[in-house]
Amino acid sequence: MSPYWLLIIIAAAVFMIFYVVVFRRRKKSGSTSLEAYIDGLRSIISGDKQRAFVKLRQAVDLDTGNVDAYLKMGDLFREKGMVDKALQLHRELTLRRDITFELSRNVDKSLALDYLAAGARDKAIDLLKPMTKDNGDQRGWAEDKLLDLYVSSEMWNDAEELYSSIMKRKKLKGSKNMANIKIMMGRELQSRKEYHKARLAFKDALSYDRNNPFAYIYIAESYRQENRDDDAVEYLRKLCEEVPRYAYLAFAAIEETFFELGQFGEVENLYRTVLNNDPENVPARIALAGILEKKGEIQEAENMLRSVLDADVSNSAAAIRLAKILAGYGRSREGLEILSDAADKIEVGYDVFKCKYCGETLKRPIPSCPKCKKLGAFL
16 A cells, blocks of 8 residues: 555544544533523522532533523522622623523523512613513513512602503403502502692503592592592491491591581491491491490490490400490499400410511511421521
């Protein structure tokens, strides 16, 4: 064989060996990167964040194109309290042009959470706004998060605008959330003594949820602030008719308003309206008993209060009012027995108990903390 052909054969052999070695190394590296990434995800799910971080770091070292591994590494930084590192990593990902739209929205989500952890609420809001206007997978999450930020920041106009778009997209008509947003918008106007505009907001709230008691209460309150008690009465009546269960929230305002109008006798009719619509309404029965007592109809007042105590002997309001009535008619011993029976049943609330480990508070101590699960946490 000539030296020429011998050189050709040797060169070919070297090339083949080089090719096989490189090919196998790349194949092995790719497989190792994927395996490390999967191990990292499994560790996140199991709660082993330290191992998750090590595996994700290994994955990106072997494959710099694994954007999701970078993304989750940044999230782990944030969860560890290393917000600056999380921000740095996630910001770098926003500069990449080799990622899909959905993945870029996942990056925006993580970056928004970084900003919130860093206390940069305005920057988080700026990121979330465009996410609420596209059809990406993160749209619903972004809407909920942005709405929470608007509400917690008392940005009621922004909250109303955002929730209107949500309702339109979901084709919702009634909404308790929107009613509450409208009410808070009204309260802000009311605090500035813009009573007419405030009432418009409250009435708008009723168009979304006619069973929201606060709308009726605040409309009546705003009328009273303008010395328009006759108009206030209209909405106090509506409260008792439409939402009798929560009418007790305005009992004090009802009695004061009708007294100022010289129509205190109408209070009894209003309380009876509540009971007609909600016969088991305990606050209304106790309040009606108070009116009957003032009218001198003592026996009916006593019967009303005893009916409350028959159902719940620990009702302190009924027990105290009945004891007062009995004492006024020389039946103090009987009144004391009623108070004693109520006291035996009432759960006395001492200071709250605080977990010595995590700070969780409970009204009654239990053997283990429901939050951190440690035993002997309260006593």
